[in-house]
Amino acid sequence: MVVKVYGPAYASPKRVILCLIEKGVEFETVNVDLLKGENRDPEFLKMQPFGSLPVTQDGDLTLFESRATMRYFAEKYKSQGTDLLGKTLEEKALVDNWIDVEATSFNPPIYAMTFQILFAPALGLPKDEKAIQESEEKLAKVLDIYEERLSKSKYLAGDFFSLADLSHIPFTQYLVGPMGKEHMVKSRKHVSAWWDDISSRPSWAKTLQICPPPM
Numbered sequence: 001m002v003v004k005v006y007g008p009a010y011a012s013p014k015r016v017i018l019c020l021i022e023k024g025v026e027f028e029t030v031n032v033d034l035l036k037g038e039n040r041d042p043e044f045l046k047m048q049p050f051g052s053l054p055v056t057q058d059g060d061l062t063l064f065e066s067r068a069t070m071r072y073f074a075e076k077y078k079s080q081g082t083d084l085l086g087k088t089l090e091e092k093a094l095v096d097n098w099i100d101v102e103a104t105s106f107n108p109p110i111y112a113m114t115f116q117i118l119f120a121p122a123l124g125l126p127k128d129e130k131a132i133q134e135s136e137e138k139l140a141k142v143l144d145i146y147e148e149r150l151s152k153s154k155y156l157a158g159d160f161f162s163l164a165d166l167s168h169i170p171f172t173q174y175l176v177g178p179m180g181k182e183h184m185v186k187s188r189k190h191v192s193a194w195w196d197d198i199s200s201r202p203s204w205a206k207t208l209q210i211c212p213p214p215m
Contacts, residue, residue, distance in 0.1 A: 010171035013054035098164035
C-alpha cells in the first residue's frame with residue numbers, strides 16, 4: 001500500500017515528506033485544513049487523538065509524530081536512497097542527539113514565532129508582540145550554539161546530511177521567507193552556509209512543488 005501523509009501544506013508533515021523523497025519511497029498526500037479546524041473532526045481524531053499534524057499511514061501502521069515517523073522510514077528503507085541515520089553507532093547517536101536538540105530547543109521558539117506572525121492573523125487573533133520578541137531572543141541563543149557547532153562540521157551530526165538537518169528545514173523556511181527573519185540565519189556565517197546547503201537539496205524543491213505552504 002502507498003504511504004499516506006496527512007496535512008502536506010504544513011511544516012511538520014513536510015519533515016516526513018522530505019524523508020520519504022530522500023529515501024525514494026512512493027507516497028500520497030491528504031489535505032487537512034487547520035484554519036478550518038479539520039484536525040478536530042471526529043474521524044481525524046480517531047487517527048490523531050491530540051488533533052495535530054502530521055498523521056502518516058503505512059499499511060496498518062499509523063504514526064503521528066513527525067520525528068518518530070522520519071526515524072521509522074529512514075530505518076525501514078535504510079538500504080535505499082540517502083543514508084539519513086549515520087553508519088556507525090557514534091554517528092547514529094549524534095543524529096539522535098541533534099534531532100532531540102531540534103525538538104526541545106529549536107522548535108519551541110520558532111514554532112511560537114510562526115504561530116504569532118503567520119497563523120494568528122489568519123485566525124483573526126492579534127499578534128502577541130511580547131511573545132514574538134521573547135521567542136526570537138530564545139531562538140537567537142540556539143542559533144549561536146549552532147554557529148559554534150557548524151564551525152566544526154559541515155552538518156549538525158558530522159560531515160554527512162542526516163535527519164538532524166532535515167528536521168530543521170520546513171520551519172526555517174518560514175523564518176527566512178514569510179516571517180521576514182532571514183537576518184537571523186544570514187548574520188551567522190556557518191549557519192547561513194548550512195542553510196544554503198540543506199535548503200538547496202532537490203528533495204526540498206520537490207517538496208515545495210508538490211506541497212505548497214498554506215500561506
